Amino acid sequence: MSEPLKTSSGRLGVLTSHLLTAAPLSLRAMASEKEAALAAVPSDSPTIFDKIINKEIPSTVVYEDEKVLAFRDISPQAPVHILIIPKVKDGLTGISKAEERHYEILGRLLHTAKLVAEQEGLQDGYRLVINDGPKGCQSVYHLHIHLLGGRQMNWPAG
Template identity: 60%
Template structure:
């Protein structure tokens, strides 16, 4: 598997994900922020000068945003506030993009809710990834 699209096509809801292993310190990561609820670390496949992920340390069943329920609203709010806090820490005052991939067509390859924060340079619009043949 070489592309994220290919990985997303075969990904499933694993009991233990790579992100669970990062939280457990079983796999190293370049952690840039941590508190009781969230962990932020640099994406190893960065798509911009700055690209980090914000994840819940305890998934609480949140394998993706589509699994969110009323009981998750405090955690989801905390993750968004954490993303903004770390973006400021990373000097992204000129702006950044927040992305949550959902499901195989959304290119989700790890089923542990995670927020991509991308910036540090001028980003384009619309975001890439929409195939020409799909828009025809």
């Protein structure tokens, strides 16, 4: 028997009832994100992030300037989980699509991550994650950095 589960990407994933009831929450979240990533298809259609940038979908913005937007993830994987995105996609659907013309925005995204980490009080450390492609668990094809902190991270990741 399967039950639908809404993922952070807004897509519906399907997990078995056994997995939903028996697995720890962290495993359930990972499984649903993996399913969302495997089901995601890059397209020219607006992504959920485009809709957040255009204020069509509400978000909790923690930082914004003319080129970058940072907002809280609706399905946090750590006490602090913020997504940092470029406001203009410019073909940058994932890090594997980066070209020389993207140098400035890539640097700006990383610098913004540092500023937001300071703002969030993460002086003891944090992790930055960029998922790329289906096997990298990317479910939204608009480059984004996950800023995770507020707890001890483990290694290896993934």
